Amino acid sequence: MKAPDPATTFDRIAATYDEDGHHQHVAELLLTDLPGTAAPPPDLVLDVATGTGAAAFTALRLLRPPRLLAVDISPRMVGRARERATTLDPAGRIDWRVAPAVPAPVGDGTVDLVVCASSYQFLGAAAFRDWLRVLRPGGCLAITLPSAASFAPSPDFARLVPPDLVLPSDEGQAAEILARGGFDQVRVRGRDFGGTRPRAVFLAHAVAPAARR
Numbered sequence: 001m002k003a004p005d006p007a008t009t010f011d012r013i014a015a016t017y018d019e020d021g022h023h024q025h026v027a028e029l030l031l032t033d034l035p036g037t038a039a040p041p042p043d044l045v046l047d048v049a050t051g052t053g054a055a056a057f058t059a060l061r062l063l064r065p066p067r068l069l070a071v072d073i074s075p076r077m078v079g080r081a082r083e084r085a086t087t088l089d090p091a092g093r094i095d096w097r098v099a100p101a102v103p104a105p106v107g108d109g110t111v112d113l114v115v116c117a118s119s120y121q122f123l124g125a126a127a128f129r130d131w132l133r134v135l136r137p138g139g140c141l142a143i144t145l146p147s148a149a150s151f152a153p154s155p156d157f158a159r160l161v162p163p164d165l166v167l168p169s170d171e172g173q174a175a176e177i178l179a180r181g182g183f184d185q186v187r188v189r190g191r192d193f194g195g196t197r198p199r200a201v202f203l204a205h206a207v208a209p210a211a212r213r
Contacts, residue, residue, distance in 0.1 A: 006122070006160050007073045010051075014076035017052050022193065027054040027117045029191060030142050030203050031062050034113075041065045042112030046134060048101040048127070049073070049119030053081035057088045059115055069106065071099040102130045109136045116143040118201075121151060124162030128181030135208040141183060145174050147190070147200035174202040184209050 018024065041064050047056040050070035060068055072078050078098050085094060099105045101116070101123055111134045120127065120143050131141055148167035153160075168174035174188045183206035193199045 007075065009156055009160060010072075010074035011076040014052065014074060014080045017077065017080065018054075022199065023051060023118050024054045024058075025193075026144055026201060026203075027058045030117050030144055031055065031058045031115070033189065033203055033205070034063075034140070034142050035187065035205055042140070043067060044069070044106075044111050045113045045115060046104055046106060046111045047071070047115045047117075048104055048131075049116060049123065050081060050096075051077050051118070053084055053088075053094070053096075055115045055117040056081070056094050057084070059113075060089060060094060063113070065113075067095070068093060069095045069097065071097045071101060071105060073098070073100050102126050104130055104134050106134050108133050111135050111139055113140045113142065116141075118144055120145050121153075121165060121167065122157075122160050122162070124165045125181065126162070126164075128178075128183070132182050132208055137208060137210040139208045141178070141204075141206045141208065143178075143204050145177065145202045145204060147202065150200045168202055171202060174204055178204055178206045182209065183207060 044067045045059050045065045047070040050056050050072045053070060056070035075098050078096050082096055114131045114135060145168055148169045151167055166177060168177055171188045171190050175186045178186045185207040188202050188204045190202050
């Protein structure tokens, strides 16, 4: 069987990706809850697997970083983000790129904050290694992890889930996943979303260690 093409799979849903508002809501919760939001803004924010830009636009508004790079493997997702940017980022401060999330197109130890909202389930353990690579010592990670109990991808998207993916059932397990990934000062908060399609996610924040392990 031919391996699924992630770009094509996500291209197909780009036009309707924002319709239910879920991804924007999750991005708002993730970044509003970011520790140290009153501190000086991070110099470089990397939003991996940005989709149509929910987390990138939220980071731009809340954190006001001098530089913000948003990457996604789907050209149509990035195209939709650029369309939204005419209103949400008229100054063009966000650098949008069609590129894989892993490895991210940035140098080692150059990023102050990595954001990954609603996409970890398609990246797996390799993402943690790359995030440790790109983050400066003491840099921050802000990600969401879906709950094992509510994660039910359609067949097209199930084929994109990496074989090493481990999903948490509670906050303790979510914290353990980040700690095993090499991160310190892990903080996790669970959030349940009701409605016709119940979804539960864990909002996780952590810090890259000062010394690489």
